[in-house]
Amino acid sequence: MGIHILWDSEAPAGIELPVIRMIAMILGEEAELVEYPLLIDGYDRDRNQHDAQKILDRLQDTLTRRYDIDGPLLFVTSRDLYTGGCDFVFGLARPRAGVAVVSTARLGNDYYGRVPDDTELIDRTAKEGAHELGHLLGLGHCSNPECVMFRPQTLDELDRKKKMLCPVCREALAPLQEG
Ligand SMILES: [Zn+2]
Ligand SMILES: [Zn+2]
Numbered sequence: 001m002g003i004h005i006l007w008d009s010e011a012p013a014g015i016e017l018p019v020i021r022m023i024a025m026i027l028g029e030e031a032e033l034v035e036y037p038l039l040i041d042g043y044d045r046d047r048n049q050h051d052a053q054k055i056l057d058r059l060q061d062t063l064t065r066r067y068d069i070d071g072p073l074l075f076v077t078s079r080d081l082y083t084g085g086c087d088f089v090f091g092l093a094r095p096r097a098g099v100a101v102v103s104t105a106r107l108g109n110d111y112y113g114r115v116p117d118d119t120e121l122i123d124r125t126a127k128e129g130a131h132e133l134g135h136l137l138g139l140g141h142c143s144n145p146e147c148v149m150f151r152p153q154t155l156d157e158l159d160r161k162k163k164m165l166c167p168v169c170r171e172a173l174a175p176l177q178e179g
Helices: 016-027 052-067 118-136 155-160 167-178
Strands: 003-007 031-034 049-051 073-077 081-083 086-089 091-094 099-103
Touching: 003 016, 016 031, 016 073, 016 118, 049 052, 052 073, 052 081, 052 091, 052 099, 073 118, 081 091, 091 118, 099 118, 118 155
Parallel strands: 003 031, 003 073, 049 081, 073 099
Antiparallel strands: 081 086, 091 099
């Protein structure tokens, strides 16, 4: 099957390959970068954020229908995302459509007034990318705070997660990958 990753031209440049390699390692799937033009919808001027659902709508329409991509697709963007009822989200997945989005807006140290660090940005982007892709592969949320499928509410909770699935999630994923 293989995972496809689309990188927003405005998302942090130069970290694509390490992020993709780490995602492939976490999920035990092949992952590759794809390039397609994508219109980014859902900007809310008052919030200065994008509605993640609208981005997924466009991903689903433009890519899965027009380009007929086979396998899960993750879009990495620098736009800050929200969705109904949440002030912000690190990412959002739509498993039935095979599309997901992850935002780097709140993954960099600069957002929190700390010294920027590419290694941390790569780790966080890979963990949250792998999390959303995990949903596309059929996994739900996990209560283990060190597991990639744990849903973090804060940067500290995200950083507490390891770059791996816990044994329970790994076991749950194996039969899904064989199918
Ligand atoms: Zn989740
Ligand atoms: Zn888990």
